[in-house]
Amino acid sequence: MTQTRRAAIIGGNRIPFARQNGAYARASDQDMLTATLEGLVARYGLAGERMGEVVAGAVLKHSRDFNLTRETVLGSSLSPATPAYDVQQACGTGLEAAILVANKIALGQVESGIAGGVDTASDAPIAVSEGLRETLLKLNRAKTPQERAKAALGLRPGHLLPAIPQNVEPRTGLSMGEHMAQTAERWGITREAMDELAVASHQNLARAYDEGFFDDLMTSYMGLSKDANLRPDSSLEKLAKLKPVFGDREHGTMTAGNSTPLTDGASLVLLGSDEWAAEHSLPVLAHLVDAETAAVDYVHGDEGLLMAPAYALPRVLERNNMRLQDFDFLEIHEAFAATVLSTLKAWEDEEFCRERLGLDQPIGAIDRSRLNVNGSSLAAGHPFAATGGRIVASLAKMLHAKGKGSRGLISICAAGGQGVMAILEAA
Amino acid sequence: MGDTYSQIVNSGLGKQVAGTLGLPRPSRLRRYTPGGTLIDGPVLVGGHGDAPLAARVRTLLGERGVAVAEAPAADAPSEETLSAVVADLSQVQSPEDLESLRALVGPALKRLGPSSRVVIIGAAPEQATGAAQRAARRALKGITRSIGKEMRAGGTANLVLVADGAIDNADAAVEFLLSGRSAYVSGQVVRVGAGHPSPAADPARPLAGKVAVVTGAARGIGAAIAEVLSRDGATVVCVDIPAAGDALAGVANKVGGTALQADVTAADAGSRILEHCRSRHGGLDIVVHNAGITRDKLLANTDADRWATVVDVNLGSILRMNETLLSDEGIREGGHMVLVSSIAGIAGNRGQANYAASKAGVIGLVDALAADEGVCARGITVNAVAPGFIETEMTGKIPLATREMGRRVNSLAQGGLPVDVAETIAWLSQDANAGVTGNVIRVCGQSLLGA
Numbered sequence: 067m068t069q070t071r072r073a074a075i076i077g078g079n080r081i082p083f084a085r086q087n088g089a090y091a092r093a094s095d096q097d098m099l100t101a102t103l104e105g106l107v108a109r110y111g112l113a114g115e116r117m118g119e120v121v122a123g124a125v126l127k128h129s130r131d132f133n134l135t136r137e138t139v140l141g142s143s144l145s146p147a148t149p150a151y152d153v154q155q156a157c158g159t160g161l162e163a164a165i166l167v168a169n170k171i172a173l174g175q176v177e178s179g180i181a182g183g184v185d186t187a188s189d190a191p192i193a194v195s196e197g198l199r200e201t202l203l204k205l206n207r208a209k210t211p212q213e214r215a216k217a218a219l220g221l222r223p224g225h226l227l228p229a230i231p232q233n234v235e236p237r238t239g240l241s242m243g244e245h246m247a248q249t250a251e252r253w254g255i256t257r258e259a260m261d262e263l264a265v266a267s268h269q270n271l272a273r274a275y276d277e278g279f280f281d282d283l284m285t286s287y288m289g290l291s292k293d294a295n296l297r298p299d300s301s302l303e304k305l306a307k308l309k310p311v312f313g314d315r316e317h318g319t320m321t322a323g324n325s326t327p328l329t330d331g332a333s334l335v336l337l338g339s340d341e342w343a344a345e346h347s348l349p350v351l352a353h354l355v356d357a358e359t360a361a362v363d364y365v366h367g368d369e370g371l372l373m374a375p376a377y378a379l380p381r382v383l384e385r386n387n388m389r390l391q392d393f394d395f396l397e398i399h400e401a402f403a404a405t406v407l408s409t410l411k412a413w414e415d416e417e418f419c420r421e422r423l424g425l426d427q428p429i430g431a432i433d434r435s436r437l438n439v440n441g442s443s444l445a446a447g448h449p450f451a452a453t454g455g456r457i458v459a460s461l462a463k464m465l466h467a468k469g470k471g472s473r474g475l476i477s478i479c480a481a482g483g484q485g486v487m488a489i490l491e492a493a
Numbered sequence: 494m495g496d497t498y499s500q501i502v503n504s505g506l507g508k509q510v511a512g513t514l515g516l517p518r519p520s521r522l523r524r525y526t527p528g529g530t531l532i533d534g535p536v537l538v539g540g541h542g543d544a545p546l547a548a549r550v551r552t553l554l555g556e557r558g559v560a561v562a563e564a565p566a567a568d569a570p571s572e573e574t575l576s577a578v579v580a581d582l583s584q585v586q587s588p589e590d591l592e593s594l595r596a597l598v599g600p601a602l603k604r605l606g607p608s609s610r611v612v613i614i615g616a617a618p619e620q621a622t623g624a625a626q627r628a629a630r631r632a633l634k635g636i637t638r639s640i641g642k643e644m645r646a647g648g649t650a651n652l653v654l655v656a657d658g659a660i661d662n663a664d665a666a667v668e669f670l671l672s673g674r675s676a677y678v679s680g681q682v683v684r685v686g687a688g689h690p691s692p693a694a695d696p697a698r699p700l701a702g703k704v705a706v707v708t709g710a711a712r713g714i715g716a717a718i719a720e721v722l723s724r725d726g727a728t729v730v731c732v733d734i735p736a737a738g739d740a741l742a743g744v745a746n747k748v749g750g751t752a753l754q755a756d757v758t759a760a761d762a763g764s765r766i767l768e769h770c771r772s773r774h775g776g777l778d779i780v781v782h783n784a785g786i787t788r789d790k791l792l793a794n795t796d797a798d799r800w801a802t803v804v805d806v807n808l809g810s811i812l813r814m815n816e817t818l819l820s821d822e823g824i825r826e827g828g829h830m831v832l833v834s835s836i837a838g839i840a841g842n843r844g845q846a847n848y849a850a851s852k853a854g855v856i857g858l859v860d861a862l863a864a865d866e867g868v869c870a871r872g873i874t875v876n877a878v879a880p881g882f883i884e885t886e887m888t889g890k891i892p893l894a895t896r897e898m899g900r901r902v903n904s905l906a907q908g909g910l911p912v913d914v915a916e917t918i919a920w921l922s923q924d925a926n927a928g929v930t931g932n933v934i935r936v937c938g939q940s941l942l943g944a
């Protein structure tokens with residue numbers, strides 16, 4: 067196999083995103099991913115179809131969900147002969163899954179695939195404490211009643227406290243918000259700029275709903291038919307009233323209004339070769355042109371946790387002989403308003419571009435009217451592994467409407483100092 | 494949706510009590526199963542004069558492997574149980590000729606088994622050549638409806654009126670009325686006219702190769718329509734509002750069709766539906782306008798919004814979508830459209846003036862479209878079904894006493910099932926039925942309302 071081809075993005079589906087402990091409080095990852103898959107199968111008439119593969123993942127995952135995606139396929143209307151596997155790359159999971167499937171399609175190893183992710187912040191896995199875990203394992207290994215009694219005696223009351231998963235970086239002990247606050251300060255991002263971005267996100271998402279943009283991108287679930295976090299009447303005045311929640315609690319800039327809340331939800335993207343799409347009378351909205359994942363040393367090095375996309379960009383631009391300004395649409399995941407603004411500022415900064423990215427020229431400013439035009443995570447919410455699928459499907463639809471040859475860039479930052487980027491081109 | 498009453502009165506003790514009190518005891522209706530026999534014969538076939546349609550019916554029954562019984566001589570009455578009587582009265586000239594009907598059907602009624610059928614065939618009264626002939630032809634309607642009320646144990650009686658020169662087009666109607674597909678259809682008149690019916694290559698899959706759209710398909714009657722159309726061979730596009738998306742996906746996946754989330758009141762609903770059918774399924778043959786809502790309130794208390802919403806979802810949206818769906822690029826030649834009306838649109842209903850307006854309007858729309866030159870030239874049939882009391886989530890929410898009333902005030906003494914409405918719609922969507930257009934078929938068990 068020497069020739070490769072570009073994988074087609076045919077469409078997608080997601081369920082509305084719910085706030086933590088909201089509408090989906092009792093739904094598991096598998097429930098949500100199955101509902102999302104069923105909606106996708108129905109939209110594209112895939113009942114009984116054997117797909118090349120289904121790839122998805124979750125960031126917050128129970129150990130019993132070791133085969134989450136395959137179990138989801140088995141509970142769906144797809145042919146049970148469809149293979150599946152899980153991936154996990156923090157918030158990059160969904161996009162990375164799409165890239166993996168696209169690459170197999172590009173190589174001709176599969177003709178079709180479904181990629182995405184799911185996350186629940188409500189039905190989160192709770193682990194037993196290390197002490198209890200060790201005691202239980204000892205008990206399990208014990209053969210005689212005496213050994214068992216001895217093992218059981220090792221139990222201490224403190225062992226019974228559960229370990230609840232936390233949104234902190236294991237190597238720094240800092241939450242993502244605290245990391246972000248440091249980066250925002252370094253780049254001098256103002257509270258006003260953050261709030262403006264948040265308001266734009268809500269207004270854009272609300273307009274997209276009004277225009278019916280999501281009618282063929284979403285399937286209602288458990289009584290929700292719109293993202294629960296969306297505040298169409300959000301305004302600078304309202305956001306200005308909120309207290310900082312990260313960094314300096316007095317004079318800080320990051321509030322609950324310009325940071326994404328914990329969210330539950332799932333999304334999936336349908337990919338295939340052009341031939342497969344034609345055989346199934348399915349539309350090709352866009353092709354995946356290229357992708358790049360970068361990582362930064364935020365532990366010992368002098369770089370922000372969520373700044374990796376800034377490094378991915380010059381590499382992928384050079385490979386494709388493009389400028390940032392060539393893109394018709396830019397989808398920069400709004401982990402925090404400050405993430406987007408710090409990244410944009412870094413690309414405009416001559417010193418950063420020279421010293422850190424090794425460029426002669428700064429990458430430059432963007433036309434903000436091309437940024438997150440139908441809203442992003444600040445308004446929709448951000449169930450970690452579900453964000454990539456949300457963006458890929460929406461961007462493919464926007465590009466298709468814009469016209470053949472138009473291009474869009476996706477940038478998603480992820481825990482562990484990583485960033486995933488992809489370029490789509492309208493078919 | 495358990496019909497507790499039916500269960501109780503059909504239990505041992507219940508039967509006794511119900512018998513003593515003279516309460517109605519609803520029977521279990523014979524319903525269609527794919528691959529089953531048309532009807533478990535024998536069927537008595539006769540008529541007046543040379544009864545040309547009776548001859549056709551005998552041929553049809555022969556093809557379907559159903560035994561035909563001949564009318565016994567008056568001095569040698571037969572005891573054999575019959576499954577149906579088909580009486581061809583198309584040749585009656587005057588009221589005296591109706592005696593042929595009495596003589597054939599009257600004695601046979603006592604010999605009918607459960608879920609039996611009486612099918613009367615007549616000629617169109619408006620095409621009669623004289624007063625006596627017209628009166629006699631018109632009389633058949635009254636007779637049929639009376640027989641419907643006399644039928645026992647889930648039996649039905651219906652009338653097929655055949656227009657001049659359409660004698661070849663009535664087979665599909667007779668077959669439907671004999672079959673389990675028409676379980677909850679009684680006291681109805683099916684008018685058969687011109688057209689070019691083509692019998693199905695495979696009678697078990699009369700809609701094979703067809704592309705059908707069902708609006709309001711996420712639940713209730715719409716979901717049943719999608720299932721029956723798919724069972725009969727069609728590829729089904731299931732349409733419902735985005736808020737019903739998860740249920741809609743379930744239906745679409747069950748029937749192996751596709752889901753299209755669209756509000757039928759949206760300006761672009763028609764074009765989105767058509768675009769979907771053409772690009773994804775290569776065209777469009779059948780449209781079922783089923784989506785509907787109620788916003789009940791006495792007219793005295795109905796505000797403009799309550800009024801407009803119901804009229805627009807149930808009627809206005811159909812008019813708008815049809816501009817696209819019935820355009821030259823829309824439903825293919827020889828295709829079919831079925832609109833879902835309601836007996837409330839015929840009888841009216843207290844607290845449902847807005848709903849009745851929309852559902853009566855649907856009937857007017859069928860009248861207009863069936864007479865439309867363009868629609869006729871392209872051989873597209875347009876009909877309505879008017880369901881009576883159908884056991885759905887919607888009717889399940891009606892208070893118990895009212896619900897019991899609704900269920901019982903019909904000749905079959907029970908509510909219908911969504912599948913009963915769906916079967917009638919699927920039949921109206923068959924190419925074999927090309928001679929049936931402009932009809933309003935009630936699926937109401939011969940409800941007393943609006944009768």
Ligand SMILES: NC(=O)c1ccc[n+]([C@@H]2O[C@H](COP(=O)([O-])OP(=O)(O)OC[C@H]3O[C@@H](n4cnc5c(N)ncnc54)[C@H](O)[C@@H]3O)[C@@H](O)[C@H]2O)c1
Nearest residue numbers: 709711712713714733734756757783784785835880883885
């Ligand atoms: N149930 C009965 O006894 C009965 C009797 C007579 C007539 N009907 C008619 O039959 C049809 C189906 O009734 P049902 O009992 O299944 O009702 P239902 O309420 O269970 O289902 C109606 C479906 O239509 C959908 N719908 C509503 N508004 C829509 C819109 N704007 N766009 C797209 N879809 C929309 C709903 O989401 C729902 O899925 C209706 O037209 C109703 O008026 C029902």
